[in-house]
Amino acid sequence: MNEQLYCQGCGAPIQTENKQEPGYVPESALNQEQLICQRCFRLKNYNEVQDVNMHADDFLQMLHDISDQDAVVVNIVDLFDVHGSFIPGLKRFVGNNPIVLVGNKVDLLPKSTNLNKVKLWLRNVAKEYGLIVEDVFLVSSVKGTGIDEASVQLDQLRQGKDVYVVGCTNVGKSTFINHLIHQSVGEKDVITTSYFPGTTLGFIEIPLDEQSSLIDTPGIINEHQIAHLMSAKDLKLITPKKEVKPRVFQLNDGQTLFVGGMVRVDISEADDKYGYICYFSNRLFIHRTKTEKAEELYENHLGEMLSPPSEETLENWPALKRKTFHVHEKKMDVVISGLGWITIPPGKITIDAYAPEGVNVIIREAII
Ligand code: GDP
Structure with missing residues (x-):
């Protein structure tokens, strides 16, 4: 057995296996x-x-x-x-x-x-x-x-x-x-x-x-970061590089937005038609559909029309998990950790937000 060597700079145990960890030496x-x-x-x-x-x-x-x-x-x-x-x-x-x-x-x-x-x-x-x-x-x-x-x-x-x-x-x-x-x-x-x-x-x-x-x-x-689920290519797509351009969708209840195939947001109840503002990487495609068709769309088009996840990422893709939020007087953001957020206008609105299991979805007062 060789004796353990230590880096003379930082003191980390020397290893030759993993570039991403401390103490790496070729x-x-x-x-x-x-x-x-x-x-x-x-x-x-x-x-x-x-x-x-x-x-x-x-x-x-x-x-x-x-x-x-x-x-x-x-x-x-x-x-x-x-x-x-x-x-x-x-x-x-x-x-x-x-x-x-x-x-x-x-x-x-x-x-x-x-x-x-x-x-x-x-x-x-x-x-x-x-x-x-x-x-x-x-x-x-x-x-x-x-x-x-x-x-x-x-x-x-x-x-x-x-x-x-x-x-x-x-x-x-x-x-x-x-x-x-x-x-x-x-x-x-x-x-x-x-x-x-x-x-x-x-x-x-x-x-x-x-x-x-x-x-x-x-x-x-941090295991909660969506980055850990994505292939390198997908990670590039979902990570914004430039100022994010807000995209507004006018929606009634019974309508759904898909952000790629990573996030699904249903407007389950709303007392009116409202504008919902999406803040995601400009390169991500946002798809609008009727909620009644959402399930079928996801099953048949995940990885194609609803992408990312691309094929590589799909190998370890968890099921989407639902979280319900109620919004009343205040403008709120529903945030999908690592991806972006959707601003929900004040109104009487119930949202069902779906994201891959393990990825945090939270609600906060709107920051913009
Ligand atoms: P570290 O893992 O925390 O050391 O992060 P890095 O410095 O390697 O940066 C991670 C990623 O974020 C890289 O793709 C960087 O280009 C990007 N990045 C870092 N700082 C900024 C910034 O101020 N603005 C933007 N848009 N991207 C940044």
Whole structure:
């Protein structure tokens, strides 16, 4: 048996099997004297952090001792999948450390969005998870929007302390950190990685100044994300890349919308004809039909007219599960975690929303 090797950058146990997990080194690089994992290698040589993933349980175990540190925790969430990107159990390890929420991908929200309202809403969602947040920033890591402001405010808040950046997979954590790195060091090769003291493995440190660092942690796999059900090709289709264009459908009761074959929304009862506004990737096809035909349509056309799911995704496609919502005086959003949402107008309306088993469907006050 070979002896277990550890990355000299982040302390993760070295492995050659899985690129997506901490400590990965290609076989061919195993004989190096100063052995560092691929993620630390990229940081050292290209000033760039790379995604690595980890299951939530292992992660929470590792983070156990953040609560003993004097640090600031930055939690990044995806504005297009807020409930799918909160970390269950986060409160336990944050301790008394201040927590800052960064809502990423603000570029996807329609221009008409009231961003102050979104910030307030994010604070409230955080509260539902037991988190009192110090500040909320809305940014776009790809466009750079809001990052200057976030980084200035963060510097003030941390007062020389370390910053731990945490987030679920796909929220844009790497893109965000890379933007910060670029901003602070530009093209200069001043980044070094150093072994993270303590027992927590797989964190990488990026020096911010003489005494403090930004610490990149592995992305947490949240099983509720619809992303885990989709093939890579389908995932590209359902993930919006640009500002989402609201699409309005005038519907009576007895009518149904299909978003691809992933979501079905029946207007089961409504006291009038109303406009329902859909916020999904612009590339997704939304199909309108009569509710009485919906079952048959789904059975005969799933994977074709009702796609995604495409053939590849269909191999492990769960049955759709129904959830019923009643809307009265207030405009509400029915949100399908990771996909988007439909705004239901105020009225006397009952909606049956179907999504693949395991994918969260929730109702919230409309954010737009
Ligand atoms: P990580 O897994 O959290 O490190 O996420 P990545 O940084 O790898 O980003 C995941 C996906 O989200 C990639 O396809 C990115 O291009 C995309 N992404 C990241 N930041 C943004 C953003 O600000 N806006 C948009 N529209 N997409 C983003």
